[in-house]
Amino acid sequence: RQTGTVETDAEKHDVEYLTPISIGTPPQDLIVDFDTGSSDLWVFSTEMAAKDIKGQAVYDPNNSSTSEKLQGSTWQITYGDGSSSSGDVYLDTVTIGNLTVPNQAVEAAKKVSDEFTDDPNNDGLLGLGFSSINTVQPTPQNTFFDNVKKNLDTPLFTTDLKHGAPGSYNFGYIDPAAYIGNISWTPVDNSQGFWGFTSPGYAVGTETLRNHSISGIADTGTTLLLLPKSIVKAYYSEVQGAQYDSSQGGYVFPCSPTPPDFVFGVNNGIVTVPGDMVLYAPIDSANQNCFGGIQSDTGIGFSIFGDVALKTSFVVFDAGGLQLGWAAK
Numbered sequence: 001r002q003t004g005t006v007e008t009d010a011e012k013h014d015v016e017y018l019t020p021i022s023i024g025t026p027p028q029d030l031i032v033d034f035d036t037g038s039s040d041l042w043v044f045s046t047e048m049a050a051k052d053i054k055g056q057a058v059y060d061p062n063n064s065s066t067s068e069k070l071q072g073s074t075w076q077i078t079y080g081d082g083s084s085s086s087g088d089v090y091l092d093t094v095t096i097g098n099l100t101v102p103n104q105a106v107e108a109a110k111k112v113s114d115e116f117t118d119d120p121n122n123d124g125l126l127g128l129g130f131s132s133i134n135t136v137q138p139t140p141q142n143t144f145f146d147n148v149k150k151n152l153d154t155p156l157f158t159t160d161l162k163h164g165a166p167g168s169y170n171f172g173y174i175d176p177a178a179y180i181g182n183i184s185w186t187p188v189d190n191s192q193g194f195w196g197f198t199s200p201g202y203a204v205g206t207e208t209l210r211n212h213s214i215s216g217i218a219d220t221g222t223t224l225l226l227l228p229k230s231i232v233k234a235y236y237s238e239v240q241g242a243q244y245d246s247s248q249g250g251y252v253f254p255c256s257p258t259p260p261d262f263v264f265g266v267n268n269g270i271v272t273v274p275g276d277m278v279l280y281a282p283i284d285s286a287n288q289n290c291f292g293g294i295q296s297d298t299g300i301g302f303s304i305f306g307d308v309a310l311k312t313s314f315v316v317f318d319a320g321g322l323q324l325g326w327a328a329k
C-alpha cells in the first residue's frame with residue numbers, strides 16, 4: 001500500500017493550479033491542471049498542428065517505449081467556460097509524485113481551442129472526478145485516481161490549495177499537520193460524476209448562518225466561487241459600491257475597504273472565505289476596482305465551490321466513504 005504527495009503551484013491570481021506529472025518511458029515531464037470537476041487526462045501532443053502549440057510541453061507517444069495506442073478510441077471534451085479539446089488515446093505509464101500507474105489512459109490532443117493554445121504554462125488537464133463522466137469513446141477510461149486507489153493506504157486524496165503560493169495534492173493519507181481543528185464531513189452525491197454536496201446555509205460577515213440549501217460541486221478546475229444569484233446579491237448588498245458590471249461579466253467593487261467574509265456551512269461545521277479572498281483581482285491598472293471572487297452560478301444548474309472556496313481549506317476527497325471533508329488551516 002502506498003501514499004503520495006505532489007506540489008501544485010498557483011498561476012497569476014490563482015487562476016489555475018498547475019502540477020507536474022510524468023508520462024512514458026523515458027519519462028516525459030508535463031505540467032497540468034488537476035481538475036476535480038472532470039475525468040479526462042488529456043495532454044498537448046505531437047499529433048497537434050504546430051500553430052496550436054504556443055510554448056506548451058507536448059507528449060510524444062512515439063518517443064515512449066511503453067505507449068500503446070488504444071485503437072479506435074477518441075475523446076472530446078468541453079469545459080464550463082466553453083473551451084474544448086479532442087484527440088485519440090494511448091495507454092502509457094503515468095507518474096505523479098512517487099505514485100505510478102502502468103497502463104493509464106493518456107488522451108493525446110489533436111485539437112485544442114484557442115483558450116488552451118493561449119495558456120502557455122498549461123500542458124493539459126488531469127481529471128479527478130468520477131470515471132463515469134470520462135469522454136473516451138467507445139469505452140470510457142479510468143482516471144489516474146481510480147487506477148491508483150487500489151494501491152493506496154486508503155482511497156482518498158486531499159487538496160491544500162493556497163493563495164499565491166505552492167500547495168499540494170496528497171494521495172492515500174490525511175496529513176494531520178495540514179489542518180487545524182476538526183474536519184467537517186458531508187456526504188458526496190456522485191450521480192453526475194462530480195464531487196457533489198449540499199451546504200445547509202451561508203452567512204455574510206459575522207451574521208448567524210442563514211438556512212439555505214446550496215447544492216454544488218467541489219471543483220479545483222474552476223477559479224471562482226459560483227453561487228445562486230439570490231445569495232450573490234445578498235452578499236454584494238453588504239459590499240460598499242458593489243455593482244454588476246456586464247462589461248466585466250460579474251460583480252465589481254472598490255478594492256478597499258476589504259469586503260466582508262463569506263461563510264458557508266458544511267454539515268454542522270462552517271467554512272470561512274475571508275473578505276480578502278473575495279477581492280479576486282483588480283480590473284484596472286490603478287487597482288481601484290476589483291472583480292469579485294464570488295459570482296453567480298446562473299445557467300449551470302448547480303453551484304461551484306471553486307478555488308476561491310477550496311484555497312481557504314484543507315479538503316478531503318474520500319472515494320471510500322463517498323464523503324468530502326473540509327477543515328480550516
Ligand SMILES: O[C@H]1CN[C@@H](c2nc(-c3ccc(C(F)(F)F)cc3)no2)C1
Binds near residue numbers: 035037079119
Ligand atoms: O468544466 C468544468 C470542470 N472544471 C472546470 C474547469 N475548467 C477548466 C479549464 C482549464 C483551462 C482552460 C483554458 F486553459 F483557459 F483553456 C479552460 C478551462 N478546468 O477545469 C469547469
